[in-house]
Amino acid sequence: MKDQRRFLLVLRRMDVGGIEQATQTMAEALANAGHEVHVLVLKGTSQRQLASNVHVHHCDVDRTSRRRWGLLLHLADRLFLSPLIKGSGIVWRGKRCSAAFRNIVAQLEVEHGRFDMILMRGQGAFENLWAYNDPRTWRVVEAITGRFANTWRGRWLTRVLYQGKQVISVSHGVEQSLNEYLEERGVQLAAHEVIYNAVPIHKLQQLADHTVSAATTRPYLVHVGRLVPVKNQARLLRAFHLAIHQGLEHDLVIIGDGSERKALESLSQQLALENRVHFLGHQANPYPWVNQADALVLSSDFEGLGVVLIEALALGTPCIACDVPGGVSEVLIEEQRRLLCAPDDQALADAMLDATRYPLAVNPQWLSRFTEERVVQQLLEITA
Template identity: 50%
Template sequence: MPTTTQHTQRILITLRRLGTGGIEQSTLTLANAMAAEGHEVHVLVLKGQPERLPDPDVTVHCRDLEKQQRRSVIGMSWHVLSRLILKPLLPGSGFVWQGLRCSQAFEAFVTESEAQYGHFDLILIRGQGAFELLWKFRDPRAWRIAEAVTGRFHGRLASWLTRCLYQRHKVLCVSHGVQVELHGYLQKNGAHVDDSRVIHNAIPLQRLKQLAMQPRRPEIQGPYIVHVGRLVPVKNQTLLLHAYAKARQWGLSLPLVIIGDGSQRRALQTLTDQLGIDNTVHFLGELENPYPWMADAEAFVLSSRFEGLGLVLIEALALGTQCVATVAPGGIQEVLVDEQRRLLATPDVDSLAAKLCEAVDTPVTVRPEWAERFSTPHIVKAFIDLIPSSQSR
């Protein structure tokens, strides 16, 4: 049942795909939370069909703007011209030519939707793919949400391409770390945005706690350390395994449970054999509900080279689990505050191994307010506050 609010706002959230990744999860959490507070929320998916759906109160639209543009003679001619001539002539510029027409089509979608549903008070565009497709779309109600500094261009066209993607747009960063990195990149390329602010991603605290109460499958006896994440290079599980092997040499007895899948899984399993830790490292693959594992763990560990915010750390804290993590660009140090900071490691084997041992020997007592800062009511309010009072219906 939606919560009654003083002013109901109509919000459009746009992203390229609605799959199972972190951006998609954050989008669904935000859309569901806004709808639960009584706002009218629309989600536009620009590619394919959603793999997961939001709550029934959220309206989902699927509009493949790229494919739509190729259905007309003019659109197909433009596609062929840009693909065969302009893109090779100006390397890296493919999104510019594609985005010119897709931005027009998106503007038409907004006009068409407003004729049916009414005026949108806030338009959010999320993720690299959507940024590129809609780079030409400008509207005072529109904000881009940046999880990282997307569109790092190189070569003689770098400044022009950067300006195309960011110039005169308003950008919301998911952490102060991302905001600092973005401003540095824009300054280097002679570009600027009209406005940039920080709004963190939200977590549904009560929903997480309910999911965490379900039984763990498969069952592993005794205490353990857990890691959850895609098995890809940026998550740097190679460092984690080397550090865990070193911690075992120093007396750590707890097994390591790894939840997730990805391109590095086979290589990581081979590495556990080489390090002689294959009997104490358990690869469980991707689980629909990893939260019982996170809630019951002695510690959660993250070894990423970059985290826009570190949503999985917030989830672990929300479930009362202390976190060990490596210092990295992004938002990790905004999430792990106060006493949790003593379990931050430098990104090397010995430091991470030492922090794993420290977490077991002298654990941190997790405080509820560390996760409550990221609860959905706080984050929804921050988004609604973006709407000027003079614009509210």
Template identity: 35%
Template sequence: MDYQVILDRCNHPWRKLTETWRRARLLDNAVRDSEARHGKFDLILSHLHKTDRTVRQTPALDGDRTWFCLHGVFSASYLARKTGFSLWLKRLKIRHVYQDRQIVGVSQYVIDDMVQNIGVQPRQAKVIANPFDFESLARLAAEPCPLAGTDFLVYVGRFHETKRHDRLLEAYALSGITAPLVLLGQGSEKITQKLREQAQNSGIAERVRFEGFQRNPYPWKRHARLLVVSSDSEGFGNVLVEALSCGTAVVSTRCPGGPTSILTGELSRGLAEMNATSLAEKMREIYTTPPRLQHLDLSIYSLSVVCQQYLQLIQVAETSFSTTQHVSG
């Protein structure tokens, strides 16, 4: 893989105010220089909102070759805490970035949220799931786990309000499951302390293990009896696919985003409504009678399949360009 690092050397006190415009200019110069020497890029993919803002203002990247890849539910990530003028302004800024542009969503809901809640009308929209290197994942999962050989439940992810650890702890207490609940991840000291207090007040503190951030969480996913997702929204839900690939049963809230597209067929038994009572019932059900995972086919999420879907965007761009030329003529 070849790559080029574009340095932004600005250190002025007002650098934040001009950051997007300044970096767009640097990127534009770099793209034009590279294309002059090596030819036009066939496909341009932009990931993460801050990068998208820069790409939007880069003239050399304005065309059918450029796709903005959306990985999260924007209304939950960027609008949830805003009201009034602040809400209106933030929605306007997001809309400006993606309006009449080509977008890829990791789930259909990510696209629907952008259209319905942000008001974006994309030029084109495609759903392409996140890719997984299952061979590499299996190697990582084969490493030792401190709780191997014991029953435990696991949650993997950052401590953030949208992840609803409060719902998870309440559901765990209601479920009556005595196996430990292991929390892998970290967050602010305030949120962590609040969760510890909730566990203490619920009488489950001795069974809830705060293991912090783990460089390699896959052995925990492999050896767990059950992985649980309790979120209010999930752009895709990587941990669900990762746990299933390790042969571990999963339970998730039926939240906006990817879980409902991942947990289909018999796996849909693991979908809970977005409340602690329903989540507790599903945790207990799947813990005692897990679905059969021996012949589960996850190949639609493999690197080769997903990469091919991205490469097909080149044909979409060429078709769009050809149609535009025909209409113009």
């Protein structure tokens, strides 16, 4: 291939979360477009099966960095530096991990050739590799996690992570939040682009055709996401309870697992929703349930982009969501904005009733911004 390029995608772990899914989608999209793609996992083994045309490498960069002088820095950090300057562990760890990573990249390039672009995703990768300052490197920001207070220490740590870096935000909402956060702390980026996460639309449509057991005999709404505080499924349950008392005849299917599951199941019992709410836990393929739902509901307090919304739209399933910081309002456009509501129980209940009483037809053109082809082309443009 005449214009073939070589990419290295780096993340701390390859588990089942959104960052990992976005990384897999991007890696496979680039590989399917004819480029050479390598994924480097910095800790643990991959829990995902990537396509055969993607090269996957594993190296525990933290452990590797504790050799020779790195061990001395590690001990100095644990015994003196971090106790002296609280929260500074990322500085010293990042110095030694970045040095080890530089050697890892050099070895990969000896074996496979020079990389045209290095993409880092996730706070863990940012913190461990902040001192790796190669002009080919871009850091993909899904959300501003690990915010530091606007104190001298917080400003210093923010500079460590972001000063002079090249950043890709996954939505204009994330871009705005990051710019405001950095401006308050006097930090400047070298470059800042917005590129949405890609969604493998045709692959999702194929997965949605798989046969699964029915969650309920009633028509239903579906929620897919980790059961963690930021997703605020407690709001979802309270709103669903209100909607039932206002005439909603649908059930609610919740797909996902996480730290809040027991509390949410307890809340469901307190609201007497046991027969109307169905917790299915983590599902490797949630798309058949999304495909058969009358609408998907998202109750988050923040979404960097809201990929689950795009996935639902790809299956022709309309979406109900709270209008919160991040990229939700960039996904739900035109007629879909009718189902974008304030982040409170009654507003979400009203949106559920609206969606079921006046069904919305999904316009396939809403998805054009999130195709693999579009996102790959945007990446190629900034590597030129």
